[in-house]
Amino acid sequence: MENKETASSKKIITEKGRTLKDLLAGPDIIAARVDGRLVDLSTRLDEGKEVEPISVHSKEGLEILRHSTAHVMAEAVKALFPDARPTIGPATDDGFYYDFDRDKPFSYEDLAIIEKKMSEIIAADKPFSRKEISKEDAIRYFAEQNEPYKVEILNDIEDDTVSLYTQGDFTDLCRGPHIPSTGYIKAFKLLSVAGAYWRGDERNKMLQRIYGTAFASKDELDDYLDFLEESKKRDHRRLGRELELFMMSDEVGPGLIIYLPKGGMVRSILEDFEKRLHLKRGYNIVYGPGILRGELWKISGHMDNYRENMYFTEVDNQLYGIKPMNCLAHILIYRSKIRSYRDLPLRYFELGTVTRHEKSGVLHGLLRVRQFTQDDAHIFCMPDQLIDEIVSIINLVDEVMALFGFDYETEISTRPEKSIGTDEDWELATSALKQALETKGLDYDINEGDGAFYGPKIDIKLKDAIGRKWQCATIQCDFSLPQRFDLSYIGQDGRKHRPVMLHRVVLGTIERFMGVLIEHYAGAFPVWLAPVQVVVMSITDAQRGYAQGIVEKLKENDIRAELDARNEKIGYKVREARSMKVPYMAIVGQREMDEDTITLRDRSGRQEKMSIDGLISRINSSVPKI
RNA sequence: GCCAGCGUAGCUCAGUGGUAGAGCAGCUGAUUCGUAAUCAGCAGGUCAAGGGUUCAACCCCCUUCGCUGGCUCCA
Structure with missing residues (x-):
């Protein structure tokens, strides 16, 4: 993930009585750092504090965005599935998740419904508001809400005061900070459902986890989804076959x-x-x-x-x-x-x-x-x-x-x-x-x-x-x-x-x-590791013997060479060697046979005519010295 | 091991409670061709396995096995 420096990352000095939001203009600014702590933009501060704006494009900003998106997802889930009890929902390296205790697991169809609800919440641009209350009050509140997991978390917290965040109809125990309002979420997607143990302990109850991700822009989300696709194409199980x-x-x-x-x-x-x-x-x-x-x-x-x-x-x-x-x-x-x-x-x-x-x-x-x-x-x-x-x-x-x-x-x-x-x-x-x-x-x-x-x-x-x-x-x-x-x-x-x-x-x-x-390598091994380093391919039957001779000479020189003298068009042979990710093709037709050469084609499609000895030294020189 | 989803030809995938389909790959033949697919024909499946429901199950139910995505664990 990129960590873009933006023009707005320079520090400013606060003025009394105004919120950070008043001071830090810009749609990309979603939080701020004061005295080394990340805070909401709704914070009102004393005069003369040094404040660093946090952009949604920064690593920390993105994490805040994703964490807030997790809250929005929890709001949507609670609205749609009142029996789902929220537990925890943090940001991760590449997105976020929220775990719910629910008897019936979520289905992939549910994800689309939840996404739709989330879009409504985002369109309503509901503000995130922070409230500090005593731990006892918080415990009472979540007990009333029938949220035992929040009560359990609260019991482990040592501080006397805790913070609650509310957006729309959803209130969560949370340290924050959050984006100013749900409308700041520009691009998100729910990705998968999974079981996950409460507090990551296999002796505990299994909860229902929903994974999602959010980005500062639609383009970045699309890039990420492309990255997932690219990863799939590189999957070693698929390439292995x-x-x-x-x-x-x-x-x-x-x-x-x-x-x-x-x-x-x-x-x-x-x-x-x-x-x-x-x-x-x-x-x-x-x-x-x-x-x-x-x-x-x-x-x-x-x-x-x-x-x-x-x-x-x-x-x-x-x-x-x-x-x-x-x-x-x-x-x-x-x-x-x-x-x-x-x-x-x-x-x-x-x-x-x-x-x-x-x-x-x-x-x-x-x-x-x-x-x-x-x-x-x-x-x-x-x-x-x-x-x-x-x-x-x-x-x-x-x-x-x-x-x-x-x-x-x-x-x-x-x-x-x-x-x-x-x-x-x-x-x-x-x-x-x-x-x-x-x-x-x-x-x-x-x-x-x-x-x-x-x-x-x-x-x-x-x-x-x-x-x-x-x-x-x-x-x-x-x-x-x-x-x-x-x-x-x-x-x-x-x-x-x-x-x-x-x-x-x-x-x-x-x-x-x-x-x-x-x-x-996406299957395209470097020459020294490639199981087949070169395929010698003939244009017509007339070069079969010549091609065969080249393969033998290459093998004598410790080169992993194969012959493709099948009765197929050269385009077909090239295509197959490319899809098998063979580093070199040595193409021999009448012209090469007459001159005792080959035409070498590499993975990039670059071609050059060379001698067989030239090919041998090129391939053998690719073996790393150790 | 746990939660969820999935399992149809070598591969990628259609399909329906009433005799199982395509493309690619394979095989055979023709074509002898200059850089990502020549044409035609043929063959290929106990629909993961076992049990149940039904006149009839690839389809519905149960169990087992395996795979996939997570959780826990890890090189």
């Missing part, structure tokens, strides 16, 4: 991926790339088994903290856990020898396939599956090497994300409720992560209670070509498992010391990363 990359099958089971030859090719390229990348950076490639004894998962704490995500099986009366993570084998590799401080850090890398029982409702194409392969590594190091190791992982992530054209954001997730280890260790681990990010000069958010059960983590959210965020890479700092498995190294002093362990993935998982890549 169209480009013959992967499939899923009811017969196999949900959340399980079958790679078709083209998707298998892409995966194999990614995996080769990763192996070279890690070998060059001092990692050792290892492999662990897919099932490990139950006893091991008890020691690690998975049995107590991760059991609901694990599958178990029994072999010869022994309990085995199917691995949901790759760390245990790596720990055993570390422990298989006595380690000296001189050996550290040790970095074990595995393209490890793990299996996790994900709840059925969360599965989603390649992005959320039940069996997946992580580009996983575990680094064992001395405590004083920790920061350097984290920094070099961040550097690696940085390099790889740049290669694929992703920008990213970082956040730190701290200790969750279900976890192992001492507070001191968690503190140490968390501060190491913070320090590493600070060393790199990276900003980060804190995500309280969202760490892994064995340690805090840095989550890296990458941003794709159309601005969507995806969680792929993560770096987790762990003091607990080395302790649980009694890992040690002999220090310079000849005594045993405890190493620290880092768990980290860069792409995250091959599945998710491929899904994200497909959407990022």
Whole structure:
């Protein structure tokens, strides 16, 4: 979303007795900031205050607009469905929602009716008015209105005074601020209905949520709706089928991926790339088994903290856990020898396939599956090497994300409720992560209670070509498992010391990363990743042998080439190669055959005649240096 | 797992309480062609599965499975 600076964002000084609305002219100004607080335009202030107008085009202004639109929606819903009890209705990153408690869920047909009612409320241009009352009065009011959720929220508020906002027939408990009147809503749309737990807790009652969005102008709303359409076109599930990359099958089971030859090719390229990348950076490639004894998962704490995500099986009366993570084998590799401080850090890398029982409702194409392969590594190091190791992982992530054209954001997730280890260790681990990010000069958010059960983590959210965020890479700092498995190294002093362990993935998982890549590139992979790099196509049968020879020569030079010598018109072949998003077409007719050349057509439709060696060097030079 | 919607040919989608349709893809033949669709013919389905209502169910009801959008959870 844009954050437009407008001419009216300069500060002004208030005059006594006049409302901000009198002072801040302009249809785009919907609120103001005074003393760092956002306030309504109806506010009357003392003389001499410095006031910053808030435009609907700013990020904060848009949020206010959307929040107000949520109130209007609640008014419409209450008018149309008196049995619906309002709960909460905030603005979100790209719109708003309002949750209602209602026995009968809303249907998509209801949305049109609600939209119509909202349009009437907007056309009536009803003012939003703010009233401050005591908490007790507010509780009494909402109890009378038969709105128990508002009463429950009020009971959790510590302030003695709360604010209510009223527009038309609807009054809501709300901090504000709001737009001056409903007529300020110029463009809105209701998008979907969904169930949502009261206060986001699955033990609570499920409420009925309506999602919508609002924008400062009709054009911006249309742009957003176009963006949603564009996202649909890029959907990796659709492209995965169209480009013959992967499939899923009811017969196999949900959340399980079958790679078709083209998707298998892409995966194999990614995996080769990763192996070279890690070998060059001092990692050792290892492999662990897919099932490990139950006893091991008890020691690690998975049995107590991760059991609901694990599958178990029994072999010869022994309990085995199917691995949901790759760390245990790596720990055993570390422990298989006595380690000296001189050996550290040790970095074990595995393209490890793990299996996790994900709840059925969360599965989603390649992005959320039940069996997946992580580009996983575990680094064992001395405590004083920790920061350097984290920094070099961040550097690696940085390099790889740049290669694929992703920008990213970082956040730190701290200790969750279900976890192992001492507070001191968690503190140490968390501060190491913070320090590493600070060393790199990276900003980060804190995500309280969202760490892994064995340690805090840095989550890296990458941003794709159309601005969507995806969680792929993560770096987790762990003091607990080395302790649980009694890992040690002999220090310079000849005594045993405890190493620290880092768990980290860069792409995250091959599945998710491929899904994200497909959407990022809209299926048009860069040449080095494209499953088919060039299709050699003949104009007529007379060039079949020539074209065949070119394909063979390309393949000898490690180029992924296919022949299209079918008895079809060239336009048909071009069309098909374009829809399969093949980067290059090498077209050969009589002219090219006579000159021993090809006509190369790229994705943009640009064409040039060149030698076959020219084509080989062009394609091979596209492979990134790592 | 929870809420809602959906499930018809490989894909995209029509369709009706009374024997199942189109386009594309596929196959066969003709066409030998210069940059996004040559023409003709053929074939393709236990209408997700199981049960029920009915003289009769793809259609109505129930159950299960799967998918989609959310919620919770997550790489």
